[in-house]
Amino acid sequence: MAIGGAEDKLGATRILRRFVAEAGGSDARIVVCATASALGPEIVELYDRLFYKLGVAEVVSARPRDRREADKQEHADAAALATGIFFTGGNQLRLTTLLGGTPVAKLVRTRNAQGVTVGGTSAGASILSEHMIAFGDEGSSVISGSVRLAPGLGLTNRFIIDQHFTQRDRLGRLLTALAYNPFAVGIGLDEDTAAFIGPDETLEVEGSGGVTVLDAADVSFSSMDSVSEGQPVCMLGLRLHILVAGSSFNLHTRIADAGSLQSRKE
Amino acid sequence: MAIGGAEDKLGATRILRRFVAEAGGSDARIVVCATASALGPEIVELYDRLFYKLGVAEVVSARPRDRREADKQEHADAAALATGIFFTGGNQLRLTTLLGGTPVAKLVRTRNAQGVTVGGTSAGASILSEHMIAFGDEGSSVISGSVRLAPGLGLTNRFIIDQHFTQRDRLGRLLTALAYNPFAVGIGLDEDTAAFIGPDETLEVEGSGGVTVLDAADVSFSSMDSVSEGQPVCMLGLRLHILVAGSSFNLHTRIADAGSLQSRKE
Numbered sequence: 001m002a003i004g005g006a007e008d009k010l011g012a013t014r015i016l017r018r019f020v021a022e023a024g025g026s027d028a029r030i031v032v033c034a035t036a037s038a039l040g041p042e043i044v045e046l047y048d049r050l051f052y053k054l055g056v057a058e059v060v061s062a063r064p065r066d067r068r069e070a071d072k073q074e075h076a077d078a079a080a081l082a083t084g085i086f087f088t089g090g091n092q093l094r095l096t097t098l099l100g101g102t103p104v105a106k107l108v109r110t111r112n113a114q115g116v117t118v119g120g121t122s123a124g125a126s127i128l129s130e131h132m133i134a135f136g137d138e139g140s141s142v143i144s145g146s147v148r149l150a151p152g153l154g155l156t157n158r159f160i161i162d163q164h165f166t167q168r169d170r171l172g173r174l175l176t177a178l179a180y181n182p183f184a185v186g187i188g189l190d191e192d193t194a195a196f197i198g199p200d201e202t203l204e205v206e207g208s209g210g211v212t213v214l215d216a217a218d219v220s221f222s223s224m225d226s227v228s229e230g231q232p233v234c235m236l237g238l239r240l241h242i243l244v245a246g247s248s249f250n251l252h253t254r255i256a257d258a259g260s261l262q263s264r265k266e
Numbered sequence: 267m268a269i270g271g272a273e274d275k276l277g278a279t280r281i282l283r284r285f286v287a288e289a290g291g292s293d294a295r296i297v298v299c300a301t302a303s304a305l306g307p308e309i310v311e312l313y314d315r316l317f318y319k320l321g322v323a324e325v326v327s328a329r330p331r332d333r334r335e336a337d338k339q340e341h342a343d344a345a346a347l348a349t350g351i352f353f354t355g356g357n358q359l360r361l362t363t364l365l366g367g368t369p370v371a372k373l374v375r376t377r378n379a380q381g382v383t384v385g386g387t388s389a390g391a392s393i394l395s396e397h398m399i400a401f402g403d404e405g406s407s408v409i410s411g412s413v414r415l416a417p418g419l420g421l422t423n424r425f426i427i428d429q430h431f432t433q434r435d436r437l438g439r440l441l442t443a444l445a446y447n448p449f450a451v452g453i454g455l456d457e458d459t460a461a462f463i464g465p466d467e468t469l470e471v472e473g474s475g476g477v478t479v480l481d482a483a484d485v486s487f488s489s490m491d492s493v494s495e496g497q498p499v500c501m502l503g504l505r506l507h508i509l510v511a512g513s514s515f516n517l518h519t520r521i522a523d524a525g526s527l528q529s530r531k532e
Contacts (some may be wrong), residue, residue, distance in 0.1 A: 171328035258487035
């Protein structure tokens with residue numbers, strides 16, 4: 001599960017509620033990793049309180065502050081017992097710098113492959129995929145060099161995630177990332193909006209905003225390889241879907257479905 | 267010809283140079299209509315000087331300040347003799363408020379259909395089509411009610427134009443306009459970038475930025491009709507092309523072509 005940041009924590013908490021349900025509901029044991037955040041202990045307490053309020057069995061905080069700490073056995077034990085693992089927002093490079101290549105990072109991938117729900121918000125969403133947007137420029141233009149990728153946590157390589165998508169005008173940098181190599185699906189998450197991706201590779205939307213899906217599979221031409229840094233890139237034949245709660249996208253077949261929005265009309 | 271605003275006026279002036287070439291080069295008689303602009307006579311003088319510098323035969327200024335003035339015979343005479351008609355930037359509603367339904371507006375349409383080159387920058391670009399974006403919100407989200415359309419000058423109804431596209435983050439409002447009725451092609455023009463649309467309905471790009479083409483013909487689902495104002499809209503199956511100078515898009519077949527960008531690679 002990937003959240004675009006600023007998820008509702010006071011109202012209906014639809015996204016976090018669904019995360020808890022996916023992670024086992026009242027049997028859920030959630031590990032919260034706040035390593036990305038520059039905030040004090042209040043960020044840990046906030047999610048601690050939220051998840052208990054949503055009825056989980058246990059919340060464990062894991063906030064390693066350097067790589068040595070990340071290697072501690074307690075974190076591995078917590079991950080091994082978790083039914084849900086949640087990464088807070090902050091700086092995604094702090095997460096990858098601290099966790100990249102550690103046994104616990106590997107364990108998170110293994111546990112996720114075994115069915116454990118792994119999610120994150122903002123920076124915590126960006127790190128989930130193999131290729132992560134580390135930095136980028138604002139704006140909707142596809143500009144060579146306007147985005148810097150870094151290896152992420154690597155739960156999947158099917159997509160590249162961007163967050164605070166509409167709020168921070170990030171279409172251009174996500175398109176640029178796809179132009180580098182069009183194999184991946186680009187997923188732009190608005191604030192208070194989440195993509196839940198199941199084992200069947202179907203992406204379902206939850207929350208109040210939109211999820212922009214950019215499918216570059218049919219791109220007939222891209223000038224990315226012949227453009228100098230800072231210059232606009234030509235890219236022809238992209239497919240674009242704007243999903244909201246109720247609709248879905250299959251990352252394997254690359255088909256978008258209106259789901260309950262369609263039936264609500266009938 | 268539609269320019270996204272802020273076209274180069276000091277350097278290579280690629281866009282205005284091409285406009286002049288299309289309008290007859292050294293035989294060109296250009297009418298400049300600065301009605302949209304709130305600036306003083308300097309805006310008229312600026313284009314006057316520019317077009318003469320580019321070698322045209324004559325530049326005529328037409329700047330009616332109310333509807334009665336717009337009806338003056340001198341404007342009709344100027345339009346009847348022009349080989350090119352150019353609308354400056356400013357406020358597109360000022361243009362339509364003053365010119366809408368006047369004989370001179372009709373004459374511009376007729377002359378364009380006869381082959382006279384008609385162009386505009388910024389507001390002057392927006393007014394060219396049948397459906398014009400009058401107001402709208404910034405941001406990339408498709409939000410019901412985030413755009414207000416008004417009737418434009420009506421040279422074509424094949425597309426809806428938006429300008430200062432990347433610079434003012436206008437993807438959302440253009441998508442919203444298409445969601446209202448997906449028949450049109452959405453054209454988002456970056457600054458210093460122009461779309462030249464020939465009688466064969468092929469759109470060619472000139473200038474330093476990108477032209478975002480949004481084709482809603484294959485949209486498989488839109489929730490526009492069942493969403494309240496201010497709520498995000500679901501739209502599935504859009505096609506997206508990012509064009510730069512050298513590439514083109516056929517508004518009839520809706521096929522994008524890399525043109526000289528492709529051959530440059532070979």
